[in-house]
Amino acid sequence: MNNFTVANENPPIPSETLFGGAIYMINGSGMYGDGHSLRARFINNLADSGSVIGLFDSSINIQGAYFINNGNQSIEDTSVFHVSEESSALDLNFSTIANNFSTSVFQVNNSGIVNLFGSIVYETFGNQILALADQKFDTFNFGCSIFHENKSIGGDVFGTTGSIVSQNPGFVSEETANYHLRYDSIAIDRCDDNGLGINLNKDSDLDIRGYDLPNINNGFQGDYDVGADEVIDLIFANGFEES
Numbered sequence: 001m002n003n004f005t006v007a008n009e010n011p012p013i014p015s016e017t018l019f020g021g022a023i024y025m026i027n028g029s030g031m032y033g034d035g036h037s038l039r040a041r042f043i044n045n046l047a048d049s050g051s052v053i054g055l056f057d058s059s060i061n062i063q064g065a066y067f068i069n070n071g072n073q074s075i076e077d078t079s080v081f082h083v084s085e086e087s088s089a090l091d092l093n094f095s096t097i098a099n100n101f102s103t104s105v106f107q108v109n110n111s112g113i114v115n116l117f118g119s120i121v122y123e124t125f126g127n128q129i130l131a132l133a134d135q136k137f138d139t140f141n142f143g144c145s146i147f148h149e150n151k152s153i154g155g156d157v158f159g160t161t162g163s164i165v166s167q168n169p170g171f172v173s174e175e176t177a178n179y180h181l182r183y184d185s186i187a188i189d190r191c192d193d194n195g196l197g198i199n200l201n202k203d204s205d206l207d208i209r210g211y212d213l214p215n216i217n218n219g220f221q222g223d224y225d226v227g228a229d230e231v232i233d234l235i236f237a238n239g240f241e242e243s
Contacts, residue, residue, distance in 0.1 A: 020055075021070065025054070050081055051080050062092050063197055066098075066204065067100065078131065083113065085109070094203075094209070095119045096227040097120065098171070098174070100123060105127055115142075119146075121145065142161060143195075145157075146186065147165050148165070180229045192221040194221070
C-alpha cells in the first residue's frame with residue numbers, strides 16, 4: 001500500500017455529536033487480517049468522540065500509522081480513538097500517536113478491546129491515555145510501548161510488558177511536525193516483531209523494519225524500533241543520503 005494521508009486542513013465544528021472523524025465503523029464492520037492503513041498519516045481530524053476512529057460492534061487492525069494533531073477541544077472532543085461494545089476491537093501496532101488535543105487518547109466503553117504493541121503514545125497537552133467507562137483494565141492490552149503517563153492505565157507499565165514512561169521519546173522536531181526518531185531516541189531497537197503482520201515489514205519511509213542499529217544495545221525484546229519510524233544507518237543502508 002502506498003503512503004497516504006487522512007487529513008482535514010480546516011476541520012468543521014460539528015453541530016451535533018459525531019463519532020469517528022476519519023473512520024467510523026458500526027454493526028459488525030471489520031478491517032482485519034495482516035493490517036491496514038500501512039504508512040498512513042491521520043492529521044487534523046475532528047469529532048466529538050473518536051476524533052480519528054470510532055468503533056461500535058466493529059474491529060480494525062492498523063499498523064505503521066501516524067496520528068498527529070487531531071481534535072481541538074473546542075467541542076466535546078473526548079478521545080482520539082473510541083472503542084465501544086464487547087464485540088469491538090482496535091489492534092494498533094508500530095504506530096505513533098502524538099500531540100493530539102482530545103481529553104483522552106483511548107476511550108473504551110462496554111467491554112470494547114484495545115490491543116497496543118510497539119507504539120508511541122506521547123501527548124504534550126495533558127491528555128490521559130485511557131478513559132474507561134467500566135474500569136476494566138483488562139480491556140486495554142499493551143506491550144513494548146512508550147507512554148507519556150501511566151496513571152490512567154493502571155500504574156506500573158514496566159516489567160513483563162517492556163513498556164516505559166518517558167518525558168520524551170526522541171522525535172527529530174515536533175515544531176516542524178517531524179516525528180522521525182533521532183539517533184539517540186529511547187525507541188530504537190527495543191521490540192520484537194510481535195503484532196507485526198506479514199508483508200508489513202517496511203515503515204513509512206519504506207525502510208525495512210527490524211534494522212539493528214550498530215553500537216546500540218537492544219532493549220527489552222529485540223531490534224524493532226517503537227512507533228511508525230524505523231531508524232537505519234543511512235551511511236551504509238541508503239548510500240550517504242542526508243539524515
